[in-house]
Amino acid sequence: MVWSHFTVAFDEGLAAARGWAAEHGHLLAPTEATWENYPIGTWLKNQRAAARRAEDPLAKGQQAGSGAGGLSRERRRALEEIDPAWCPAWPVAWQRCFHLARMHRQTGGSLPEREASCWCRARTSGAGCRCSDWSGMRCAACSSGCSARY
Structure with missing residues (x-):
C-alpha cells in the first residue's frame, strides 16, 4: 500500500x-x-x-x-x-452575501428597499451584507446587531 x-x-x-x-x-x-x-x-x-x-x-x-x-x-x-458554488469566479465575500440573502428570502425574510439598509451580520466573522452593494459585485461590512448565520 x-x-x-x-x-x-x-x-x-x-x-x-x-x-x-x-x-x-x-x-x-x-x-x-x-x-x-x-x-x-x-x-x-x-x-x-x-x-x-x-x-x-x-x-x-x-x-x-x-x-x-x-x-x-x-x-x-x-x-x-x-457545494457547486464553492469556488466562484467572483469574490467569495460576494458569494457568501448572496448565499445569506438567498437563505434569508427562502425563510420568508425580506430585503430592505432603501440603500445602505442592513439586514444581516455573520456571527462567525463579523462581516455582513448590504443588498445595495450587490450591484457593484461587492459586499460591505455591517455594524448593526442583526444575527444571520454563515
Whole structure:
C-alpha cells in the first residue's frame, strides 16, 4: 500500500468541509473558520487557489486543468458535490452575501428597499451584507446587531 501525506491531508480537509457544509449549507467559510478544530477556512482558501492555478493555461506553460500545484479534477469534483458554488469566479465575500440573502428570502425574510439598509451580520466573522452593494459585485461590512448565520 502506498501512503501519501497529500492524499490523507486532502481527505481530512474534505471531511471537515462536509461537516461545515452540513451545518452552514455552503463551503464559503471565512478564512479564520474552523470545524472541530480543523482550519476549514484556510483549507478552502488554499483549495480555491489550487483550483484557479489548475485552470490557468498560462501557469507554467501547462494545459488548462493540469497547472503545477493545481487542484486535480477529481478533487474539484469532490468539492463541487458538496457545494457547486464553492469556488466562484467572483469574490467569495460576494458569494457568501448572496448565499445569506438567498437563505434569508427562502425563510420568508425580506430585503430592505432603501440603500445602505442592513439586514444581516455573520456571527462567525463579523462581516455582513448590504443588498445595495450587490450591484457593484461587492459586499460591505455591517455594524448593526442583526444575527444571520454563515
